[in-house]
Amino acid sequence: MNHPFKLVLGAAAILAAFGVCAQTYPAAGKTITIVVPFTAGGPTDRVARDLAEALRKPLGGATIVVDNTAGAGSSIGMAKVARAAPDGYTLLLNHIGMATVPSMYRKLPFNVENDFEYLGIINDVPMTLIGKPTLPANNYKELTAWIAANKGKVNLANAGLGSASHLCGLMFQSALQTEMTSVPYKGAAPAIADLMGNQVDLLCDQTTNTTSQIEAKKVKAYAVTTPKRLATPALKGLPTLQELGLKDFQVTIWHGLYAPKGTPAAVVKTINDALKVALKDPQFVKNEEALGAVVTTDKRLEPAEHKKFVQAETAKWGAVIKAAGSYAD
Template sequence: MRRTVRTALIAMLLSGGVARADNFPSHPVTIVVPFAAGGPSDVMARKLAERMKTTLGETVLVENVTGAGGSIGVGRALRSPPDGYTISFGHLGTHVANGAVYKLDYDLVADLEPVVLLPSNPMIVVSKNAVPAKSLGELIAWLKAKPTPAAAGTAGAGSGSHIAGLYFQNVTGVKLQYVPYRGTGPAMNDLVAGQIDLIVDQLSNSINQVRAGNIRGYAITDTKRAESAPDIPTTDEAGLPGFHMTLWSGLWVPKGTPKDIVAKLNASAVDALNDPAVRKQLQNLGLQMPPKDKLSPEALGSWQKAEIAKWWPMIKAADVKVN
């Protein structure tokens, strides 16, 4: 009798575990964005969340957890139960560069399960309107002639805007004084207000301000002009050949999340990216859709490892300090 009860209990527990996976999700899912509301990461996450709730059948919330170049928000998501209900949104800065900048108490590869690669953003060199330069060449000359380094806004040490700034320094020989914010949304507010001089920013964060004439855009860090900003030259065209950088984004969940739940989240995100209305919204922001063969969890995992191998040496050579 006891054996029968024990067997029944084990069977019930096992079937319950399977049922939890099969019935996922049964309550709201949260995407943790490690930057302030209003920035490019936040905007992309909210557009995806709105569409993903249709396929998942549950509300998908966005929670902004800021600080330390996004590492606090990634840690918050990573330490959540591996049940698929907490998703880590991040990009080149948070899920690659931070490993070379911060003494993290987690491993960006070993402690996370990749879900899907998201649209990418070329960067754009932008300045406040008070800067006299009208071209990228003039901007570089102005920066070199300044008696003190220009103030460059970033989303924190190791963020995409910080990496892009370091890269810009390396290829031009200019000196910049970095001003960290909790996201490039707040940094952009100060650029428009004239409190800082420039940002090497994500195109999606800057394009509307450039269009409105609130800041000046010089060049896009891609090999071709952006459809959303055809009048802005590439860095190759502007006289800085080879200065190319794309800030890609992705979704991850804590390690140990069941593979069938990862598959459901991946399918929901891919469905959102394939939705014509969502695609148009993201492309209008200057975002570039990932190729269809790069949308699997495995593809994101491989890409993340390759980017770590590419960027860590440069970041460590720059001896980035965290204040």
């Protein structure tokens, strides 16, 4: 028969171990892995690598690596983190996919709301509507005329089911009340590579992935998806889709940081505190602003507010996805 005093001592020892773990996090010599559920070279990967660099100092010089685990609209990488040890050494950096995966997939091996600790929103990223370099349309008016004249023949690329570019494409087709041929890729990098190579016609993607291509004139740029024009030098001349007549058309992609459910509260606080410092790092801010992204400074930096925000976004995008009938098994 177990002695109650021994049970109490055992429980105390476990709690003490968690306390030591939290106090020494991150431990010297242990690597922190940020899982990015998309391919290397894409916009989310770029944010993750910049953030990893900015997080090193506030986390005591810790070694931080990025692991690209792509596929199934980000759900494969999400599942990897959900089942990882809840010790703060495996994190997830994901975009709006956190809010769209529950509606995109009928069966998931995790629950977005309950299987993650929310660590804070990192940034907001506008989208740009761009076309292949040989597209005959030189402005938005010419583009819509070209789309109408080529009904049923227009190819619209995206970075895969549930990706930011897929969602923007769904809204664009709905706003124009026309259908285009969707061409999914395994990430944003191959999608934009084929666009530059004239293999597909159009793409709506994040400024973090398109700004340099627009600036180098490797693609044709038609509009941005924000309510107001952007101040970024390469994008400031682009009109908004709202001012071009697509009422209430607004798509802004956000990125957030997560840990497996059950990560000790002290570790969550340590990471959240470090994130707040990292988002003020001058180089990180400069990198984000150069790409048209806006670094978070509002209440969504708090874990509870981050979670509430994702819940609201899940409801919003669930309605869009349901209306489009865009599901995967």
